[in-house]
Amino acid sequence: MNFTASFQGLIGGVLIGLSATWLMATLGRIAGISGIIGTLITTRPRGDSAWRLAFGIGLVSGPVLALFIGGLGNVAGAPNEVIGQPSGGMPLMLVAGLLVGLGTGLGSGCTSGHGVCGLARLSVRSLAATVTFLIAAIITVFVVRHVMGGNV
């Protein structure tokens, strides 16, 4: 186990938790990325879009700030990077994107909305969703890497 990587994970996780608490304290909203950005793109609700767009810009500027400060990234095997490379090619990523969009749209949330926020609220639906997507993802990686022998 890589102590530094795990410690950075913990610190980053605390920041994500603080972000979720901050958004609830200030705007009374769940910090779910698929909800915030998905709703912004698909419905652009009148009077309820500016903060979503600002959140999205903030989300993108996080890595920019980290790059500017330097030494903050936690990319496996590349300590000076802040963004890792996609592990799959175009066809795989096209399929994965569709599944992630459709799945988080139908399931009303992703790792942030159901995981970070829903679990903190002790929501039964979020717990069920989180367990489900974790198991589905673990099975998928197992099949791809150890049954099909891919290096994705």
Added chain:
Amino acid sequence: MKTLVGYIAGLLFGLGLTISGMTDPARVLGFLDIAGAWDPTLMFVLGGAVITNFIGYRLVLRRPHPFFGECFQLPTRQDLDIRLIGGASLFGIGWGLSGYCPGPAFASIIGLSAPLFAMLVTMVMGWFMARAITPKTA
């Protein structure tokens, strides 16, 4: 003011994803690969985030309303349905294939590569599809 506090929330979130290494799909896939060289990083990220937010929500939700809003907008549903479980399953498969969930996928835009761009495009298409097949009352 709502825009500024929204930006700060996004910035904290993006910084958290970067510092934790979640902007690297290899870290995410390493966590999901329990039969391989397991990488525990994501466990610390999710654990740190949930515990921090668990405490944070308990302090914040004691207030009558948010600082810049009329009420706390919390989901109220308690039932489990096929849409939730089926959606979570589809999302899990896509997450396992790519190592990207929506947050890191958008946060990684500055390192934009053709495969990531392709994924963002189909992810948005997926959101439109989900919306099209969701009853308006839900």
